[in-house]
Amino acid sequence: MNIEKVILSTSKTDSTGCSACAYFKADNLQHALARLKGVSKVKVDKITGNVIIEYGKQKINLSKITERIEKLGYQVEILSRDEIQ
Amino acid sequence: MREHVKGVILVALLGLFALAGVLISGVQVAYVHEIGIVLSLIAVALGYRIYLHGIRSLWYGNVTAQLFATIAIFISVVAGLVLPSASATGTADAVGYLTASAIVAFIILAGMTLEDYIIHRTRGALEKLINMSPTAARIRRDGAEVEVPVDDIKLGEIVLVKPGDKIPVDGTVISGYSTVNQATITGESIPVEKTVGDRTFAGTLNEHGALEIKVEKIVDDTTLAHIIRLVEEAQEKKAPIQNVADRFTTYFLPIMAVLASSVFAFSYFALGFEVALARTVTVLLVACPCALSIAVPVAVAGTIGNASMNSIIIKGGTHIEKLKDVKVVAFDKTGTLTVGEPKVVEIKTVGNYSEADTIKYAAIAEKFSEHPLSKAIIAKAAEMSMKIPDPTDFKTIPGRGVDANYGNQHILIGRKMMETEISEEVNQLMSMVESEGKTAIPVALDKSVIGVIVVADTVRENSLEAIQRLKRLGIKTVMITGDNMRTAKYIAEQIGIDEYHAELLPEQKVAVIIELKKGNVVAMVGDGVNDAPALANSDVGFAMGAAGSDVAVETADVALLGDDLTKVEYAISLSRKAFNRMKGNIVYAFIWNIVALSLAAFGILNPVLAVVLAEAGCISVVINSALLLRSKPKPLAKIMG
Numbered sequence: 001m002n003i004e005k006v007i008l009s010t011s012k013t014d015s016t017g018c019s020a021c022a023y024f025k026a027d028n029l030q031h032a033l034a035r036l037k038g039v040s041k042v043k044v045d046k047i048t049g050n051v052i053i054e055y056g057k058q059k060i061n062l063s064k065i066t067e068r069i070e071k072l073g074y075q076v077e078i079l080s081r082d083e084i085q
Numbered sequence: 086m087r088e089h090v091k092g093v094i095l096v097a098l099l100g101l102f103a104l105a106g107v108l109i110s111g112v113q114v115a116y117v118h119e120i121g122i123v124l125s126l127i128a129v130a131l132g133y134r135i136y137l138h139g140i141r142s143l144w145y146g147n148v149t150a151q152l153f154a155t156i157a158i159f160i161s162v163v164a165g166l167v168l169p170s171a172s173a174t175g176t177a178d179a180v181g182y183l184t185a186s187a188i189v190a191f192i193i194l195a196g197m198t199l200e201d202y203i204i205h206r207t208r209g210a211l212e213k214l215i216n217m218s219p220t221a222a223r224i225r226r227d228g229a230e231v232e233v234p235v236d237d238i239k240l241g242e243i244v245l246v247k248p249g250d251k252i253p254v255d256g257t258v259i260s261g262y263s264t265v266n267q268a269t270i271t272g273e274s275i276p277v278e279k280t281v282g283d284r285t286f287a288g289t290l291n292e293h294g295a296l297e298i299k300v301e302k303i304v305d306d307t308t309l310a311h312i313i314r315l316v317e318e319a320q321e322k323k324a325p326i327q328n329v330a331d332r333f334t335t336y337f338l339p340i341m342a343v344l345a346s347s348v349f350a351f352s353y354f355a356l357g358f359e360v361a362l363a364r365t366v367t368v369l370l371v372a373c374p375c376a377l378s379i380a381v382p383v384a385v386a387g388t389i390g391n392a393s394m395n396s397i398i399i400k401g402g403t404h405i406e407k408l409k410d411v412k413v414v415a416f417d418k419t420g421t422l423t424v425g426e427p428k429v430v431e432i433k434t435v436g437n438y439s440e441a442d443t444i445k446y447a448a449i450a451e452k453f454s455e456h457p458l459s460k461a462i463i464a465k466a467a468e469m470s471m472k473i474p475d476p477t478d479f480k481t482i483p484g485r486g487v488d489a490n491y492g493n494q495h496i497l498i499g500r501k502m503m504e505t506e507i508s509e510e511v512n513q514l515m516s517m518v519e520s521e522g523k524t525a526i527p528v529a530l531d532k533s534v535i536g537v538i539v540v541a542d543t544v545r546e547n548s549l550e551a552i553q554r555l556k557r558l559g560i561k562t563v564m565i566t567g568d569n570m571r572t573a574k575y576i577a578e579q580i581g582i583d584e585y586h587a588e589l590l591p592e593q594k595v596a597v598i599i600e601l602k603k604g605n606v607v608a609m610v611g612d613g614v615n616d617a618p619a620l621a622n623s624d625v626g627f628a629m630g631a632a633g634s635d636v637a638v639e640t641a642d643v644a645l646l647g648d649d650l651t652k653v654e655y656a657i658s659l660s661r662k663a664f665n666r667m668k669g670n671i672v673y674a675f676i677w678n679i680v681a682l683s684l685a686a687f688g689i690l691n692p693v694l695a696v697v698l699a700e701a702g703c704i705s706v707v708i709n710s711a712l713l714l715r716s717k718p719k720p721l722a723k724i725m726g
Contacts, residue, residue, distance in 0.1 A: 018149050018375035019138050020200045020707060024382055027205055032317045035215065037236055037305055047141045071314075073321040 002057035003040065003085040008066070010049045010074040022046040032072055036060060049074070054084070089205070092198040095131060099194055102128035103187035110180055118180055122165075125183035129162060132190030134197065150699065153341065153369040154193050157692065160366055161186040168359070189370060189696045196700030200379075200707050207383055207711045210390030211320075214313050217269045217288035218304075222253035225297075235304050246296045251288060255302035258283045263294030270308060270632050271647030272396030286632065308632055312646070315400065315638065316393045320386040324402025326664070327381040330671050337374040345369055348686045356688075363692065367685040371695040376674035376706040381667050387713035388663040395718065396646040397656050398631075404642045407625045408660035410606040414555055414653060415598060417611040417619070418566035418576060421629055422650070423542040427457055429465035430523065431539035433514055441469060443536030447528045448473045450489035450496040454481055458526065461540050486526075497529040507534060522572030542572075549580045550721055551650035556581075558657060563601065565594050565619070594619040610645075610653055612637070627653060655718045663713050670706045677702040 010029065026044040029051065033042045038059025043052045053065060066076045106124035109117060139155035165182030223232050223245045230245060235253050238244065243259065246252050252265065264276035267289045276292055279285060285298055287307035304310060345368050352361035385402040392399045399405060419425050432440040448466035451459035452473055466473055476496070479489035486499020497503050500515065507515075507527065511534050515525040523541035527534050552562050564585040566573050573587035586597050595618050601607045602624065609616070609623035612630060620626030620641060628634075628641030630648050638644045645652050681698050684690050690698065 018378050019142075019151050019197055020204060020375050020379040020703070021382065022138075022142075023201045024204050024379065024386070027201075027208065028317065028321060031208065031211075032314075035313075047138060047145060071318055073318070 002083065003054055004057050004062070004081065005052070005054045005084045006062060006065075006081045007079040008051045008053065008069070009077045009079050010044075010051055010069055012049075012074050019046070025049070029069070029072065029074070032068060033065065036065065036068060039065070050079070057083075089198070089202055092201065095134070096191070096195045096198050099128050099131040099187075099191050102131065103184065103191045106180070106184045106187050110184075121180040122183055125165075125180065125187040126162075128187035129158060129183070129190050132158070132194050135190060135193050138197075150373055150375050150703070151193075151197075153372050154189070154696070157366040157369040158186045158190055160362065161189075161692065164362055185692055188693050192693070192696045192700055196696075196704060199704055200375075203704075203707050203711050204379075204383060204386075207386045207390055207714055209714060210394045211313065211316055214269075214288075214309065214316065214393065217251070218307075218309055219251040219253040219288070223247070238300055238303055240300055240303060242300050244298045244300055246291045246298060248291060248293045248295060250291050252285045252291055252296075252298065254285075254287050254298065254300045254304075255307045256285055256298040256300045258285060259297050259299050261294055261296040263296050264292045266290040266292060267632075267647075270312070270396070271630075272649055272652070273647050308635075311635060311638065312393070312398060315398050315644075316389060319389045319399060319401045322385070322401030322403065324381055324385050324406050324664075324667065326406065326667050326671070327402070330377045330381055333671075333675060334374050334378045337372070337377075341369075341372055344682065344686065352688070360688070364685065364688050367688075367690050367692050367695045368682060370692055371681040371685040371690060371699050373674070373678055373681070373699040373702045376677065376703045377671060379703070380670035380674060380706045380710055383707055383710035384663055384667045384670065384713055387711050388659060391714050391716055392656060392659060395652060395655060396649070397652050398638065398644040398646065399656065399660075400642055400644075404625060405660045405663050407606060408608070408643070408657050409664040411560060411608045411625060411657050412605040413561045413563060413601050413607045415563045415565055415601060415607060415609045415619070415623065416582070416650075417594075417609075417616050418564055418568055418573065419542060420612045420615075421610055422548045422564060422576060422580060422582075423544050425542060427461045427524070427540045428543050429461050429538055430541045430543065431518075433518075433537040433539065435508075435511060435534050435536055438530075438535040440536070441471070442530075443528050443538060444469060445471055445473070446491070446494075446496050446530055446535065447498055447526070447538055449476050449491050450479055450487045450498050450528075452476060453479065454487065456481070458524065458540055459487075462526075462538060465538075495531050497532070498526060500525070500527055503527060503529050503532075503534070511537065520571065522569070522575035544576060544579055545648065545650060547649055547651050551653060552580050552582055554651055554654035554721060555657075556583075558654060560657070561605075563597075565589055565597050567591075567594075591615075591618055595622050598622045608653070608657075610650070627656075651718075651721075658719070659713075659716060662716060666709060666713060670709055674702065674706050 023046055026046040030042055030044045033039060039055045041054040069076045102124050106121050106128055109121045135151050136155045139151035142149045143152050161182050220235055221232055222235050222238055223230055225243045244254055258279050258281055262280045265279045266276045267273055269288050270286045288309040345365050348368050349361050349365040352364045388405055389399050416422050432443050434440055434443060444466050447462050451462050476489040476491050479487060481487050486502040489496045514537055518525040518539050523539050526538040528536050555562050562582045564577055564582045566587050567589055568587060570587045573585050577585040598609060598619050606624045608625040608627060609620050610627040610629060611620050625642045627643045627645055628637040629645045631637040631644040632646040643656055685695055
């Protein structure tokens with residue numbers, strides 16, 4: 001199985017950083033990404049907005065994932081990308 | 086959910102240690118102070134989420150209540166451990182400072198956990214939608230029935246849906262007959278009949294027949310999946326009023342820094358070190374920038390979630406703010422205020438013939454015609470449960486009517502087929518019908534007219550209520566249509582619309598919208614495809630019956646998934662309520678902060694009270710915003726009264 005693990009940084013211009021806001025943002029992103037077909041693991045860091053995501057390469061590609069994040073109103077940057085299996 | 090359970094356990098543990106730390110001082114045991122110190126320190130340590138959050142957010146350049154709390158707790162812990170040696174009052178003070186820190190940590194952590202939970206609950210509407218999507222489906226593969234996860238279904242495969250099951254895909258029925266409850270998508274409470282050739286939506290409930298459905302859209306592509314994605318995106322789009330809140334929060338850090346240091350300085354010179362320390366800590370703890378910044382996003386999410394449960398997709402916070410100001414609502418006529426399909430509304434008979442005779446002979450002649458008017462007649466015959474025999478022969482003359490034979494009887498349909506055979510009586514009857522904007526179809530048997538079938542596009546059941554509701558809100562209603570003046574006038578009078586414009590070309594509809602927009606916020610309601618230019622030119626474009634059309638859902642500002650026009654009023658009332666709540670929350674949070682900070686600065690609060698105040702302020706704002714999710718449409722009687 002080709003599983004890839006990618007770390008992304010996401011940001012929105014209006015981040016004021018209160019804990020409830022951070023939770024609000026992480027909760028949405030977390031659920032939206034987890035629902036993508038082929039994604040097996042997602043962890044959104046509440047404070048940094050970094051996303052650690054694992055997915056099967058045959059089922060989904062990275063551009064689909066970044067596109068989804070952008071559609072939700074965030075800017076995305078790829079921090080690292082490794083094949084783990 | 087697991088995360089919330091973990092959160093609650095952590096809060097409970099912290100609470101237990103803090104409580105033990107407080108109670109131990111009343112017990113006569115050896116090393117009572119030492120045990121008290123240790124218990125309190127453990128409690129404080131269990132609040133690690135607060136400090137991690139505070140310190141990390143500082144590192145990333147944000148200022149949060151957690152940061153202030155971290156500093157405050159750190160100061161008190163250090164004070165608790167260091168002060169007693171310098172103080173004459175002994176170790177009792179140490180425990181006092183430390184238990185206070187533990188209680189503060191407990192309240193803050195409990196507050197954080199509660200807020201997280203409430204915010205998570207605003208996802209409720211989305212979770213409901215997501216839970217609608219079935220995860221498995223029965224399909225026919227290589228002649229056998231197999232159950233597969235929905236992810237594995239391929240386009241063009243045949244899905245078998247049993248009575249009582251949820252339909253797993255968007256597709257077309259290829260065999261079977263059933264009724265399907267589509268409330269999840271269109272909001273219609275009455276189940277819809279489905280038979281060969283009808284389209285189905287994923288997530289709707291098949292009631293009592295078995296259906297075989299050919300898959301046309303798979304998992305990520307279904308209308309339901311589309312709706313879920315749109316709602317997710319919409320909830321993230323901020324409302325302009327957020328900028329006001331953001332402006333306040335930007336100044337929060339510098340103001341707090343100045344305030345905290347001046348409070349310390351003044352109290353130090355006037356009242357000594359310990360008092361200064363306590364007041365500074367209190368000031369840091371009472372600040373609640375969170376209430377300001379979270380109020381609007383949670384309200385936006387709650388409002389959009391609420392709307393989606395009512396089959397309305399509002400595409401972001403901006404539209405909520407526009408909707409609240411709507412003064413004029415323009416409606417397209419055909420297919421929006423009316424059903425959009427001609428129907429037999431009346432049968433006028435002549436001589437000794439009955440209504441059934443008229444319909445029967447008309448239906449025989451029209452049996453094989455595809456014309457919309459013929460379909461209306463055939464549908465009426467079916468409704469009257471007639472069995473229609475085939476005509477012996479028939480000839481359709483486009484634009485004129487039908488000439489048919491049935492055995493030795495001769496049937497003629499249409500005014501232009503029988504110019505010479507129409508009596509004065511029938512003529513009058515027909516002009517009366519036509520003056521109401523309806524179509525009159527005379528039916529003649531062996532050259533004499535036996536009846537006149539009246540066909541008209543019918544007004545939707547709830548159009549009248551929809552218009553009344555809008556009028557109650559003080560909104561002007563306008564109809565714009567390409568149809569003729571007579572029909573427009575008739576429909577307008579029937580539903581009590583304020584103003585109508587008829588015989589308009591699409592670009593003229595745009596011109597009317599632009600004219601209406603002078604000095605008013607104008608919403609336009611249309612079917613989303615034909616009315617695209619007018620929708621695009623209005624301030625808020627409502628696409629109706631959008632469930633079947635991705636284009637309509639995509640381009641509209643607000644998509645009504647079903648055909649219920651009363652939802653226009655609901656969307657507007659909900660937005661008014663939501664906006665008032667956002668504005669109210671910002672003002673409330675602002676005043677709360679000023680009052681609490683002043684009380685703290687003048688030493689009226691102690692640190693524990695300060696945290697209670699700060700958390701109460703924040704949580705009340707979050708709850709108040711989240712409650713928008715629960716708001717319900719008012720019955721008409723109530724808004725009329």
